Amino acid sequence: MTVTVTRSRPVDEFEGVVGRRRRVTDRLATVVMTFAFAIVLFPLLSVAWTVVEAGLERFDPAFFARNMELTLDELAAARAGETVGGAGHAVVGTLIVTGLAAVMSIPLGVLTAIYLVEYGRGKLARSITAMVDVMTGIPSIVAGLFAYALFVIFFGPGTRSGLAGAVALAVLMTPIVVRATEEMLRLVPDELREASYALGVPRWKTIVKVVIPTSIGGIVTGVTLAVARVIGETAPLLLTAGIADGLNLNPFSGRMTTLPVYTYRSYKFPSLPVEAYIDRAFAAALTLVLLVALLFAVARILATVLEPKGNG
Amino acid sequence: MTIEQSAREERQVRVSKVGDRVFLGLSRGAGVFILVTLAGVALFLFREALPALQADATEFRDSDTFLQYVGPLVFGTVLASVLAVVLAAPLAVAVALYLTHYAPKRLARTFGLFVDLLAAIPSVVFGLWGIAFLAPLLARHVYPVLHENFGWIPLFAGPVVPSGRSMLTAGIVLAVMILPLMTAISREAFSRTPRLHEEASLALGATRWEMIRQAVLPFGRSAVVSGTMLGLGRALGETMAVAMILSPADLFSVNLIGPENPNTIAANIALRFPEAQGLDVNRLLATGLVLFAVTLVVNLVARRIASGGAA
Numbered sequence: 001m002t003v004t005v006t007r008s009r010p011v012d013e014f015e016g017v018v019g020r021r022r023r024v025t026d027r028l029a030t031v032v033m034t035f036a037f038a039i040v041l042f043p044l045l046s047v048a049w050t051v052v053e054a055g056l057e058r059f060d061p062a063f064f065a066r067n068m069e070l071t072l073d074e075l076a077a078a079r080a081g082e083t084v085g086g087a088g089h090a091v092v093g094t095l096i097v098t099g100l101a102a103v104m105s106i107p108l109g110v111l112t113a114i115y116l117v118e119y120g121r122g123k124l125a126r127s128i129t130a131m132v133d134v135m136t137g138i139p140s141i142v143a144g145l146f147a148y149a150l151f152v153i154f155f156g157p158g159t160r161s162g163l164a165g166a167v168a169l170a171v172l173m174t175p176i177v178v179r180a181t182e183e184m185l186r187l188v189p190d191e192l193r194e195a196s197y198a199l200g201v202p203r204w205k206t207i208v209k210v211v212i213p214t215s216i217g218g219i220v221t222g223v224t225l226a227v228a229r230v231i232g233e234t235a236p237l238l239l240t241a242g243i244a245d246g247l248n249l250n251p252f253s254g255r256m257t258t259l260p261v262y263t264y265r266s267y268k269f270p271s272l273p274v275e276a277y278i279d280r281a282f283a284a285a286l287t288l289v290l291l292v293a294l295l296f297a298v299a300r301i302l303a304t305v306l307e308p309k310g311n312g
Numbered sequence: 313m314t315i316e317q318s319a320r321e322e323r324q325v326r327v328s329k330v331g332d333r334v335f336l337g338l339s340r341g342a343g344v345f346i347l348v349t350l351a352g353v354a355l356f357l358f359r360e361a362l363p364a365l366q367a368d369a370t371e372f373r374d375s376d377t378f379l380q381y382v383g384p385l386v387f388g389t390v391l392a393s394v395l396a397v398v399l400a401a402p403l404a405v406a407v408a409l410y411l412t413h414y415a416p417k418r419l420a421r422t423f424g425l426f427v428d429l430l431a432a433i434p435s436v437v438f439g440l441w442g443i444a445f446l447a448p449l450l451a452r453h454v455y456p457v458l459h460e461n462f463g464w465i466p467l468f469a470g471p472v473v474p475s476g477r478s479m480l481t482a483g484i485v486l487a488v489m490i491l492p493l494m495t496a497i498s499r500e501a502f503s504r505t506p507r508l509h510e511e512a513s514l515a516l517g518a519t520r521w522e523m524i525r526q527a528v529l530p531f532g533r534s535a536v537v538s539g540t541m542l543g544l545g546r547a548l549g550e551t552m553a554v555a556m557i558l559s560p561a562d563l564f565s566v567n568l569i570g571p572e573n574p575n576t577i578a579a580n581i582a583l584r585f586p587e588a589q590g591l592d593v594n595r596l597l598a599t600g601l602v603l604f605a606v607t608l609v610v611n612l613v614a615r616r617i618a619s620g621g622a623a
Contacts, residue, residue, distance in 0.1 A: 036406030111342035137611035139549020232434020
């Protein structure tokens with residue numbers, strides 16, 4: 001074996017020590033890792049690209065102004081190849097259903113997290129923690145089935161409403177809110193609480209005036225991300241909120257279409273002309289992705305704005 | 313301390329006691345409500361599923377017993393999810409290692425953000441991508457090659473379905489969907505490897521790869537396993553991507569690229585539920601219960617592994 005002394009980089013001096021086989025293995029590992037990264041990058045970028053490219057086809061004001069209750073004139077126009085129809089009703093439906101889900105699960109989730117962190121000792125707290133764990137793993141379609149089974153009791157078989165959809169989403173959203181809030185509350189140093197108690201401030205006031213303000217940035221961020229997580233749920237809404245062609249503003253009765261269900265329906269069961277349905281499906285998907293991205297941006301901005309400020 | 317002062321304090325104490333009680337009640341109530349809700353999930357589902365379990369096979373149009381009905385679905389669910397995990401797990405570990413130990417810091421941070429965003433992309437969007445972009449691509453360029461060279465393996469027996477809407481496509485889309493989650497969990501664990509372990513290994517003359525094998529992988533192993541299980545749980549319950557891609561048949565088949573594929577439980581519910589009536593609804597609910605049970609077991613095992621590793 002010849003150790004080349006002429007080369008002066010320390011790594012190369014090392015080569016003689018490390019040995020050819022180990023060196024090759026090391027290089028190989030580096031190549032494999034980088035390659036894996038490239039492989040993963042491809043589908044992820046491709047998803048983004050496909051949706052943006054195909055989605056822009058029908059991403060116009062009419063798409064958001066119109067719904068799928070087409071007049072006879074519009075149907076004729078559609079046959080002739082003009083662009084008609086839209087997803088205005090689905091956008092509104094998504095906002096209503098997700099909003100209701102948020103209204104239900106945010107107070108519930110935040111309060112539960114407060115109980116777990118600030119009060120919870122013993123059996124009850126442990127079983128709640130375990131149940132939240134279980135809830136995190138509920139498949140979304142099972143949440144939909146649950147909401148359906150619940151509403152059947154009150155409204156009879158075949159019931160569909162925006163409220164049922166919201167309940168299904170709340171089942172999925174609550175554990176995310178609990179987890180996120182819990183994590184943030186645990187980050188609040190105990191010294192802050194103790195200082196507050198030492199000043200004679202009661203426990204609940206300490207929570208409201210000290211603990212929550214300290215962690216509000218993280219909580220709001222977590223909640224926003226939880227909304228982003230459920231806004232695109234399709235399966236539970238397909239079962240509970242159903243499919244409608246027109247606008248329905250009343251979550252308590254009647255079917256209510258949401259963007260994900262609209263996307264699914266348009267692509268999987270198109271009418272004629274098929275092209276138009278596919279274009280609309282992609283436009284709805286793009287809208288959905290933009291909504292999620294918007295929520296992410298909002299979460300990041302809120303995180304920086306609400307960050308606890310020192311007195312410096 | 314004057315009398316007035318102490319009286320005021322007294323009052324305050326009383327108010328705060330009431331406040332404390334109200335607040336404790338509220339927050340405990342919320343926790344109990346969650347417990348009740350989950351018990352409700354199980355109870356109502358069971359109540360609605362029961363008629364289908366008790367009914368005679370002849371009462372259904374296809375006159376399948378429940379086991380006959382749910383069998384192929386369970387098989388399809390497990391096949392698609394295992395396929396997804398087998399494809400995604402090695403990639404997730406490799407990418408996590410790349411991001412923590414190979415990539416420049418800036419790239420790692422940017423990509424981390426990108427991955428988080430992707431984890432929140434709705435599954436219907438992945439389904440759309442799978443059916444519109446991936447399936448035709450695979451059917452044209454990949455499946456024929458697989459079939460020609462590996463056709464003797466039953467998995468690739470073919471004939472290749474021209475639309476590309478096959479089990480393997482569904483598995484690949486599922487893999488892409490669970491990758492962000494699994495990568496995130498592995499990355500988290502790998503980045504927590506004690507710096508001293510790594511440096512000790514390097515100081516003993518290990519190459520970077522040897523250091524990873526000696527210090528990083530053993531440290532992150534339980535996280536990798538539990539992340540894989542969580543990914544499996546996610547894949548098992550994933551509905552829309554499979555519902556959009558597969559055109560299902562009611563059979564057992566391991567042919568991953570052929571035209572006839574078993575459906576998954578979740579996708580079957582999504583496809584049939586909107587049109588179902590009467591006992592069929594109950595039967596779909598019963599399959600949902602089966603899915604719930606399977607994912608529950610998988611998730612519990614994942615958590616057991618995760619907490620066991622940390623202890």
